[in-house]
Amino acid sequence: MDDETAEIELLEQNLNKTRxxxxRMTTILNSFDTRLAKLEKSILPxxxxxxxxxxxxxxxxxALLKIDEVASNQEGIAAEEALILRGPQPGQLPVYQEALERLNASIAFQSSDRDILDTARLVETGAKKLTQLFTKLVAEGSTGSTPAPNSEISSAPFPATLLTTLRLLIAYMRTLPLPASHPSHPAAPAIMSTLKDAQKGYADMRGTWSRKCLEAQGKRVIDRADTVDSIVAGKDFGRWVESLLSVADEEYKYIKELSPLSSPNVVASSYNSLLNPILSLFSTTLTSLIAFIKPALHKYAFCALAAYEALLALQPRWDALLSRRGSENAKANELKDGLITLRGICLRSFPEFLADIKMASLAKSVxxxxxxxxxxxxxxxxxxxLDRLPEVHGAAGAALLQLGDGNWKMGEGVTVGKSSKLVDGDxxxxxxxxxxxxxxxxxxSLTTISRSQRRPAHGSIFLLNNISYLRHNIVLEPTHEALLDFLSRQSQDALNSNFRTAKAAYFDANFSPLLQTLTDDPAGKSGQKSAVKEKFTRFYELLEEVLERHKGARLLEDDPDGRQSIGEDVVKLVVPSLQRFTNKYREKEFSKNPQKYIKQSPDDVERQLKAMYR
Known part of the structure; x- marks a missing residue:
């Protein structure tokens, strides 16, 4: 019990101590709380x-970060502005394009603090710098040495390296803001005007360069027209026009590919401007050719016909060329005007040629x-x-149809009725x-001239020589066999018939007097000795005249076979008659000395006649 009491007392003591x-802890904490409150009150401000x-x-x-950002932006804008103002540098075209794209993007999205109008002006400046580069490259490609005058020209030279750069440049220039694609872009109207000027400059430079490349060759065609064959000269002109069309075709490909503005109407208008110098050169060269032909049309008629035929063949290509110029320029057709002028010259050449032939018979001899x-x-x-006519039959046929059948006779031809009027295809x-x-x-004309000769025998040789020459070179052995395709049966019959007539007239004028001396007189005097002597004397006198005449008047000089054939006919005509006459009167002893009158035997006469036709 005491122990328990002691423990309880001990516990009470411990409890008191704990209390x-x-x-004390509470007092301390209260003190801390008071102090903390004071501290909080002191620290709060x-x-x-x-x-x-x-x-x-x-x-x-x-603010500092923002200032740094603004400063950085200002430095970038200044750098871009300097880049734009400097213009695209060699090898840095993509960099320049990117700078312009950033400026356009800032305008489109209004993402820049920069004034939009200032940015638009900078974009406009960039577009002008690009067009300046474009113009510079085109100018470089449109200068230099022109092709040689005697070379074939299919295009005006344009260096391939420049074309590559231009293609890249044009690809970007076509993306620049324009009123149609970017109506709200402040610089679009100004850029449109700039590109139009650049395109006009391109057309002017390429047109002038194309003319320069073609000019020397065109001048050469005119200069050598008097030194080469007329048809060759006309065909040379045709080939030059073909080169001109080839150059124009190539330039159309270039202008479609390299035009900053690619709309069809703008390209057509620019192409028309490009063509103007080329077409002006064509008109000038054609005028020079016509001025060369006109004063001597009789000499250069085939030059006109060959040129006319060449232009007729090129008319479809020319029409295709004109269709690219735009409807507003469709009325102008330089080739058509040239064809009309050339056709007029060709139409004039036919009646003048016939008139020259006819006038030859009216010329008075000295x-x-x-x-x-x-x-x-x-x-x-x-x-x-006539030999050359088949070479230009296309042009000649077309021109004659235009003139009208028979109208080349200058009023002498019979009027052709409507039912028989020839049309295309005839x-x-x-x-x-x-x-x-x-x-x-x-x-x-030959017949008229031969009849006007003072000596008929002389005229008959003239007629036979010329008719035979016509027949031989037109019907028998023409230089160009194609002539036979255009020779009607009527023409062949006319030549053959007149050859026979001329041949008969030759025999009659030169050998009929000979043969007449060997015939008997109807009055019966031929058997008298004096008459026989006179006949032999007259025969050999006339034979001598014939031989002498043929020494100065050679027959068929350019046709030995024809001359030999006529000689054989003459021998058959004269020698048998002489043989019969000699045999008849030798037996009758018409003279004591027959050799005095029979100066040559028939064989000798035959040899002389044959020698005359060798």
Missing amino acids: QISQ LYTSTQILNRRANNIEK PGTETSVGVADFVNNAVKY EQLILEHFIFDVISTAIN
Whole structure:
């Protein structure tokens, strides 16, 4: 019990101690609480001030960051502005394009603090710099050495390296803002105007360059027209026009590919400007050719026909060329105007040629002189003319159809009725008619000249020589066999018939007097000795005249076979008659000395006659 009491007392003592300790702890904590309250009261203003300072510090830091950002942007804009103002540098075109794209993007999204109008002006400047580069490259490609005058020209030179750069440049220039694609872009109207000027400059430079490349060749065609064959000269002009069309075709491909503005109407208008110098050169060259032909149309008629035929063949290509110029320029057709002028010259050449042949028969010979029995100049010209006609039959047929069947006779032809009027497709027929009239006119002139000769025998040789020359070179052995395709049966019959007539007239004028001396007189005096002596004497006198005449008046000099054939006919005509006459009167002893009158035997006469035709 005492133990328990002692323990209880001990516990009570410990409890009292614990209570005392708790009271002291409470007192201490209360003191701490009071102190903390005082401390909090003291620190609170400082804390509030610190928060304010922290916010200010954050604001200052943000302001500094913003200032740095603005400064950085200003440096970038200044750099881009310097890049734009400097213009695209070699090898840096993509960099320049990217800078312009950023400026356009800032305008589109208004993402820049920069004034939009200032940015638009900078974009406009960039577009102008690009067009300046474009113009510079085109100018470089449109200068230099032109092709040689005697070379084939299919295009005006354009260096491949420049084309590559231009293609890249044009690909971007076509993306620049324009009123149609970017109606709200402030710089779009100005850029549109700039690109129009650049495109106009391109057309002017390429047109001038193309003309320069073609000019020397065109001048060469005119300069050498007098030194080469007329048809060759006309075909040379045709080839030059073909080169001109080839150059124009190539330039159309270029302008479609390299135009900053690719709309069809703008391209057509620019192409028309490009063509103007080229077409002006065509008109000038054609005018020079016509001025060359007109004063000597008789000499250069085939030049006109060949040129006309060449232009007719090129008309479809020319029409295709004109269709690219735009509807507003469709009325102008330089080739059509040139064809009309050339056709007028060709139409004039046909009646003038026939008139020249006809006028040859009216020319008066010089008193005291004899007309040469050789081939007349107008006959030689007629043969040459007909030989060349098939080479330009297309142009000749078209022109003659335009002139009208028979109208080349200058009023002498029969008026053609409507039912028989020739139309397109009748070129072959009208050429046959014209050739027949040429042959008929030549024959009539020859006949007139031969009949006007003072000595019929001389005139007969002239007629036979010329008719034979016509027949030989037109019907028998023409230089160009194609002539036979345009030679009607009527023309061949006319030449063959007149050849036979001329041959008969030759025999009659030169050998009928010989044969007449060997015939018996109807009065019965031929058997008298004196008459026989006179006949033999007269025969050999006339034979001597014939031999002497043929020494100075050669027959068929250019046709040895024909001359030999006529010689054989002469021998068959003269020698048998002489043989019969000699045999008949030699037996009758008309003279004690027959050799005095029979100066040559028939064999000797035959040898002399044959020698005359060798």
